[in-house]
Amino acid sequence: AQTVTQSQPEMSVQEAETVTLxxxxxxxxxxxxxxxxxxxxxxxxxxxxxxxxxxxxxxxxNRFSVNFQKAAKSFSLKISDSQLGDAAMYFxxxxxxxxxxxxxxxxxxxxxxxxxx
Amino acid sequence: xxxxxxxxxxxxxxxxxxVKIECRSLDFQATTMFWYRQFPKQSLMLxxxxxxxxxxxxxxGVEKDKFLINHASLTLSTLxxxxxxxxxxxxxxxxxxxxxxAGGYTFGSGTRLTVV
Numbered sequence: 272a273q274t275v276t277q278s279q280p281e282m283s284v285q286e287a288e289t290v291t292l293x294x295x296x297x298x299x300x301x302x303x304x305x306x307x308x309x310x311x312x313x314x315x316x317x318x319x320x321x322x323x324x325x326x327x328x329x330x331x332x333n334r335f336s337v338n339f340q341k342a343a344k345s346f347s348l349k350i351s352d353s354q355l356g357d358a359a360m361y362f363x364x365x366x367x368x369x370x371x372x373x374x375x376x377x378x379x380x381x382x383x384x385x386x387x388x
Numbered sequence: 389x390x391x392x393x394x395x396x397x398x399x400x401x402x403x404x405x406x407v408k409i410e411c412r413s414l415d416f417q418a419t420t421m422f423w424y425r426q427f428p429k430q431s432l433m434l435x436x437x438x439x440x441x442x443x444x445x446x447x448x449g450v451e452k453d454k455f456l457i458n459h460a461s462l463t464l465s466t467l468x469x470x471x472x473x474x475x476x477x478x479x480x481x482x483x484x485x486x487x488x489x490a491g492g493y494t495f496g497s498g499t500r501l502t503v504v
Contacts, residue, residue, distance in 0.1 A: 306493075313497070314426075314479060314481075314497070314498050315495065315497050315498070316432075316481065316483075316495035318492070318493070318494075321492070362431060362432070373420055373437065373439075374437075375422040375424070375434035375437055375483070376422075376432075376434065376483075376493065377434070378431045378432045378433075379431060380430065380431045381430075381431055
């Protein structure tokens with residue numbers, strides 16, 4: 272079974288600085304998707320960024336980028352120019368490519384990101 | 389964008405009663421929906437996968453008679469917590485795969501269930 276591990280229960284960063292959230296996973300699959308989701312106090316899950324494992328290029332979305340290391344099964348999220356609105360729980364998630372979307376996501380335990388003004 | 393509407397957002401019920409939570413895809417057809425449970429300050433745990441027109445698939449350890457799932461149409465899935473007890477109090481979130489997106493999912497806004 273696949274597992275997702277987030278080893279940082281809480282991270283704090285100064286506004287406008289850069290922070291990196293860690294995520295490792297374990298799977299026997301060769302093709303899969305990895306995700307970072309943000310959950311603000313409203314508890315609405317918001318997709319931050321998505322990476323297809325078969326793509327070597329790291330995904331980027333504006334201030335958010337990932338460092339995907341397939342051999343090491345590592346998928347970290349870098350947030351540049353941190354803003355107060357980035358404060359939230361961040362969850363790393365995984366699902367296998369096969370199944371055509373019939374599989375739910377496996378989530379890590381989350382990292383609580385605090386932005387210091 | 390693809391939107392999933394989940395209702396109610398909050399519900400308080402008495403122990404022993406049943407509660408129904410609805411998850412509706414507003415602008416797309418969802419053949420598959422997922423139900424998650426989230427305890428306070430914890431992660432989302434997949435409970436079951438809801439398939440339109442067929443029986444739901446439950447994760448190991450989830451009581452199918454306790455958590456009844458119905459997916460009668462391409463836009464609606466319901467989760468009924470039967471004979472609720474205080475330990476069923478939790479945050480329940482539904483999700484659906486968005487057609488035409490590589491691996492994309494959208495989530496409902498969640499339901500906070502409190503059993504007293």
